[in-house]
Amino acid sequence: MTDIAIARREGGMTALVRHARYVISENPVTGFAFALFLLIVLAAAFGPHLVPYDPLASDTAEALKAPSAHHWFGTDKYGRDLFSRVVVATRLDFFIAVASVVLVFLMGGLAGVAAGFFGGWTDRIVGRIADTIMAFPLFVLAMGIVAAMGNTVQNIVLATAIVNFPLYARIARAEANVRREAGFVEAARLSGNSDWRILTFQILPNVFPILVVQMSLTMGYAILNAAGLSFIGLGVRPPTPEWGIMVAEGASYMISGEWWNAFFPGGALMIAVFCFNLLGDGLRDMVDPRKRT
Amino acid sequence: MTAAAPALSVEGLSVEFRTRSGIVRALDNVSFSVRKGETIALVGESGSGKSVTAYATMGILDPAGKVTAGRAMLGGLDLLSAKPSQLAEVRGREIAMIFQNPRTALNPIRPVGRQIADVLIRHRNVPRAAAPAQAIEMLRAVGITDPARRARAYPFEMSGGMCQRVMIAIALAAKPSLLIADEPTTGLDVTTQAVIMDLVSDLARDMGMATIFITHDLALAGQRSSRIVVMHAGHVVENAATKDLLAHPRHPYTAELIAATPDAAASLDKLASVSGSLPDLRRTDLPPCRYSERCPRKIAACAQPLPHTTLDADHAAACWHPLPIRRVVAPTESAA
Amino acid sequence: MTILLDVADVSKLFTAGGPGAWTRLKRRLAGGPQTLPKVHAVEDVSFVINKGETVGLVGESGCGKSTLVRALTRLVDLSEGSIKLGDRELSLKAARVFARDRDRARIQMVFQDAGESINPRFTAFDAIADPLRRLRKLHGKALIERVETVATQCGLPPQLLSRFPHQLSGGQRARVGIARAIAVQPDLLVLDEPTAALDVSVQVVILQLLQRLKKDIGMSYLFVSHDLSVLRLLCDRVLVMYLGKIVESGPAATVFEKPLHPYTQALVAAVPRLHQSGAERLRLIGEPRSPIDPDPNVCRFYGRCPRGTDACKAAMPALRALGDRQVACHFA
Ligand SMILES: Nc1ncnc2c1ncn2[C@@H]1O[C@H](COP(=O)(O)OP(=O)(O)OP(=O)(O)O)[C@@H](O)[C@H]1O
Ligand SMILES: Nc1ncnc2c1ncn2[C@@H]1O[C@H](COP(=O)(O)OP(=O)(O)OP(=O)(O)O)[C@@H](O)[C@H]1O
Ligand SMILES: [Mg+2]
Ligand SMILES: [Mg+2]
Numbered sequence: 026m027t028d029i030a031i032a033r034r035e036g037g038m039t040a041l042v043r044h045a046r047y048v049i050s051e052n053p054v055t056g057f058a059f060a061l062f063l064l065i066v067l068a069a070a071f072g073p074h075l076v077p078y079d080p081l082a083s084d085t086a087e088a089l090k091a092p093s094a095h096h097w098f099g100t101d102k103y104g105r106d107l108f109s110r111v112v113v114a115t116r117l118d119f120f121i122a123v124a125s126v127v128l129v130f131l132m133g134g135l136a137g138v139a140a141g142f143f144g145g146w147t148d149r150i151v152g153r154i155a156d157t158i159m160a161f162p163l164f165v166l167a168m169g170i171v172a173a174m175g176n177t178v179q180n181i182v183l184a185t186a187i188v189n190f191p192l193y194a195r196i197a198r199a200e201a202n203v204r205r206e207a208g209f210v211e212a213a214r215l216s217g218n219s220d221w222r223i224l225t226f227q228i229l230p231n232v233f234p235i236l237v238v239q240m241s242l243t244m245g246y247a248i249l250n251a252a253g254l255s256f257i258g259l260g261v262r263p264p265t266p267e268w269g270i271m272v273a274e275g276a277s278y279m280i281s282g283e284w285w286n287a288f289f290p291g292g293a294l295m296i297a298v299f300c301f302n303l304l305g306d307g308l309r310d311m312v313d314p315r316k317r318t
Numbered sequence: 319m320t321a322a323a324p325a326l327s328v329e330g331l332s333v334e335f336r337t338r339s340g341i342v343r344a345l346d347n348v349s350f351s352v353r354k355g356e357t358i359a360l361v362g363e364s365g366s367g368k369s370v371t372a373y374a375t376m377g378i379l380d381p382a383g384k385v386t387a388g389r390a391m392l393g394g395l396d397l398l399s400a401k402p403s404q405l406a407e408v409r410g411r412e413i414a415m416i417f418q419n420p421r422t423a424l425n426p427i428r429p430v431g432r433q434i435a436d437v438l439i440r441h442r443n444v445p446r447a448a449a450p451a452q453a454i455e456m457l458r459a460v461g462i463t464d465p466a467r468r469a470r471a472y473p474f475e476m477s478g479g480m481c482q483r484v485m486i487a488i489a490l491a492a493k494p495s496l497l498i499a500d501e502p503t504t505g506l507d508v509t510t511q512a513v514i515m516d517l518v519s520d521l522a523r524d525m526g527m528a529t530i531f532i533t534h535d536l537a538l539a540g541q542r543s544s545r546i547v548v549m550h551a552g553h554v555v556e557n558a559a560t561k562d563l564l565a566h567p568r569h570p571y572t573a574e575l576i577a578a579t580p581d582a583a584a585s586l587d588k589l590a591s592v593s594g595s596l597p598d599l600r601r602t603d604l605p606p607c608r609y610s611e612r613c614p615r616k617i618a619a620c621a622q623p624l625p626h627t628t629l630d631a632d633h634a635a636a637c638w639h640p641l642p643i644r645r646v647v648a649p650t651e652s653a654a
Numbered sequence: 655m656t657i658l659l660d661v662a663d664v665s666k667l668f669t670a671g672g673p674g675a676w677t678r679l680k681r682r683l684a685g686g687p688q689t690l691p692k693v694h695a696v697e698d699v700s701f702v703i704n705k706g707e708t709v710g711l712v713g714e715s716g717c718g719k720s721t722l723v724r725a726l727t728r729l730v731d732l733s734e735g736s737i738k739l740g741d742r743e744l745s746l747k748a749a750r751v752f753a754r755d756r757d758r759a760r761i762q763m764v765f766q767d768a769g770e771s772i773n774p775r776f777t778a779f780d781a782i783a784d785p786l787r788r789l790r791k792l793h794g795k796a797l798i799e800r801v802e803t804v805a806t807q808c809g810l811p812p813q814l815l816s817r818f819p820h821q822l823s824g825g826q827r828a829r830v831g832i833a834r835a836i837a838v839q840p841d842l843l844v845l846d847e848p849t850a851a852l853d854v855s856v857q858v859v860i861l862q863l864l865q866r867l868k869k870d871i872g873m874s875y876l877f878v879s880h881d882l883s884v885l886r887l888l889c890d891r892v893l894v895m896y897l898g899k900i901v902e903s904g905p906a907a908t909v910f911e912k913p914l915h916p917y918t919q920a921l922v923a924a925v926p927r928l929h930q931s932g933a934e935r936l937r938l939i940g941e942p943r944s945p946i947d948p949d950p951n952v953c954r955f956y957g958r959c960p961r962g963t964d965a966c967k968a969a970m971p972a973l974r975a976l977g978d979r980q981v982a983c984h985f986a
Pocket of ligand 2: 474478479669716721945
């Protein structure tokens with residue numbers, strides 16, 4: 026009897042870890058993406074304590090220096106160390122990505138699951154909201170929201186979340202909808218579960234992994250969106266280190282030959298987006314029950 | 319029946335699955351063939367490798383599965399070594415498959431009529447405008463009442479058996495020359511089952527469609543096939559003409575399966591169940607005869623490699639100690 | 655004998671295959687008539703199940719067996735009719751409210767597809783424990799004990815309880831489904847084709863298990879199946895359904911031996927037998943009638959019935975008693 030109790034408690038977690046290990050060893054790319062992800066998380070957590078220079082300190086004598094042993098990524102027009110700025114910016118960009126994705130998961134995911142499960146009016150209202158958002162070009166909508174509400178980090182997060190709302194609502198709705206008639210939902214009714222319990226304890230656990238995959242994929246998009254807003258001057262304000270602004274500021278130097286100004290922040294941005302997308306693919310394998318044995 | 323060339327011949331097919339807990343030797347040296355217009359039945363208990371045989375032949379094995387040996391000749395083409403583009407061409411047009419789980423194989427958010435029309439447009443070059451009407455005809459052919467209205471229904475609005483029939487309509491819409499039907503009628507009542515099987519035999523007769531019919535209902539196999547191939551744990555254990563096999567099973571496993579079929583039994587207690595269970599196919603020490611561990615007729619000879627059975631033998635049983643022939647079928651045949 | 659379940663005049667209609675939402679809206683705005691086509695999935699069905707009895711339900715695919723069973727187990731609301739469990743009228747409470755009713759535990763069900771009826775994210779233990787937690791308020795040690803007891807009763811080794819459904823074989827999943835349903839010790843267990851997806855060797859074991867459980871626990875069964883031989887072996891009485899209506903009922907042995915209704919006759923004749931070829935089968939020809947807005951005065955089997963006459967077009971035959979059996983045919 027205690028055997029089972031232990032086996033049950035273990036069942037979930039260790040099985041998941043073992044399965045994750047299996048998937049990673051099956052597909053080295055996923056392992057690579059996980060390693061990269063870890064690196065980004067570490068940079069976000071400890072970056073500001075590790076970098077060699079103060080990312081805001083200008084030193085005009087050192088302005089626009091090419092990458093060297095002192096300044097690995099070179100310096101910008103104010104002589105700030107680009108390596109330090111790129112690393113420190115990770116925290117802000119990562120925060121924006123995570124926060125907006127969590128927010129859209131809570132809004133879009135839950136609204137979609139409810140719409141798919143209950144149907145009827147809930148479905149219609151959520152559907153109309155999603156349609157309304159979809160009617161705008163997404164980036165323009167994000168621009169509008171930030172322009173109207175002021176360009177603070179919170180508003181960037183909010184705008185990115187709103188822009189992604191239809192995607193999450195749709196996926197969650199479709200997934201919940203096909204499960205609404207599933208046998209296990211009926212079985213749960215027979216077992217005395219109310220609709221709300223079925224929604225939260227039966228449907229949501231099944232839709233959650235699919236949304237997690239989506240979260241990883243949209244994190245890349247969220248970073249791009251935030252960077253894009255900053256690029257056109259609607260996002261984070263200089264001199265705060267942020268990849269989008271840094272690319273914007275560096276862009277004009279591409280022609281004059283100081284390529285590193287845009288190259289390194291742009292590269293960081295690309296690697297992050299790339300990593301989140303690969304991670305999404307890996308997670309998809311991981312939650313695919315057919316690959317579980 | 320004897321003159322026609324085989325439509326499909328599977329020779330020495332072996333399949334393995336790589337899993338976290340070891341290699342599953344799902345199929346080992348499976349051989350059988352089916353001729354044009356002929357229906358053969360693949361029977362065996364759950365997990366014996368019937369579906370895997372079908373999937374391997376169709377080239378749609380799970381990514382974890384690998385064909386380690388064998389050929390599957392369709393005309394002059396070896397399906398197992400064909401290029402994906404060749405295979406995609408053949409699939410749907412030449413070979414069609416009815417899947418075991420109709421509900422999961424149907425798109426839940428597309429009306430069923432459209433799903434049939436899609437196949438007609440893709441594989442039979444039916445003009446877009448004519449497809450819906452033909453789709454309705456297909457629904458009628460599989461015995462769905464009021465097909466014009468039902469064509470607009472979504473899978474959840476149909477009963478389990480109706481979904482199954484939609485799936486069958488999709489497979490038959492392409493008028494394939496080889497049909498692989500994986501338990502097409504489980505969950506259908508016997509009259510509907512008869513309608514479906516009649517439709518399949520009509521196609522077999524009129525267009526020479528060869529059919530591989532996977533089932534665990536021996537009685538149905540007996541009624542609808544001309545040969546029965548019995549599988550156990552990834553081996554073909556017996557392969558014989560239907561009447562002969564049911565009346566005079568040679569392999570002990572076949573005999574037990576027949577005894578477990580609730581047909582004539584007067585009460586449940588009299589019904590025998592097959593003793594033991596399938597061996598774990600991940601084991602590395604599987605005996606040559608995978609049935610030997612649950613076999614009531616096991617002898618010392620069972621430890622040696624299985625007797626070689628030829629593909630064209632009338633009644634092949636992979637067994638060292640088969641049941642005696644009660645009535646002499648062919649004078650050349652003798653008990654080992 | 656005491657009556658456990660009394661079903662009277664139960665009907666269930668679905669709206670189906672009508673014009674799209676847009677056309678409906680336009681019609682509504684124009685003030686036109688709002689009659690949508692209805693599927694008469696179950697119509698005027700009445701029967702009783704006695705305590706300790708096993709009743710079989712058989713019928714053509716799509717004739718409304720699952721719908722009837724889902725109505726009886728209060729998973730869907732009826733369009734009309736009454737369902738009495740003992741003295742309690744069940745049809746008054748809406749299905750979604752009934753989930754938390756005190757009598758919820760008294761009718762339980764084993765589903766058609768065992769694999770699909772277990773949440774893929776639940777272990778076998780959680781699946782069996784769910785009704786015990788919700789309906790019997792069992793927790794902790796008592797819960798574990800009870801789950802183990804029923805699992806053992808159903809021939810499910812305790813070490814399998816920590817597995818997820820995809821790690822179980824078809825037969826094992828079927829046992830989990832049965833264990834979950836009998837865990838709360840219902841008075842009536844409804845089984846919707848519990849063995850359809852299982853091969854014969856497992857099927858025999860499950861059927862023997864059901865028979866043993868019935869003896870041990872003393873439940874009543876309503877057993878839906880397409881397999882007449884199984885029904886004959888397991889059931890005391892059978893109901894034969896055709897297009898939403900009961901067309902024949904009576905003791906299992908006599909109904910299948912001497913079917914009175916032409917549909918039952920066709921059904922019995924269509925059963926494939928081990929030592930018989932397909933030549934001498936009775937083929938049902940003709941177009942089946944549609945369950946969508948059927949004519950209330952025409953026999954549902956008319957058109958496919960080998961005996962159909964004009965009388966069958968003029969009046970729907972009522973279910974009438976013939977000895978210990980009932981049949982709905984003018985000619986029986
Ligand atoms: N993707 C997979 N990974 C690992 N093992 C597999 C996989 N697919 C099938 N198998 C194994 O191959 C064997 C044969 O399975 P298969 O599905 O062919 O059985 P079957 O005869 O079709 O049974 P059923 O009657 O239940 O459909 C089983 O032991 C099964 O566990
Ligand atoms: N949600 C629904 N919406 C519309 N029609 C439905 C719905 N559910 C069932 N029906 C219809 O009700 C009728 C009876 O279906 P039901 O599932 O009860 O059949 P069944 O007898 O269980 O068949 P099977 O043996 O194939 O499972 C069918 O015509 C079906 O299309
Ligand atoms: Mg199979
Ligand atoms: Mg049903």
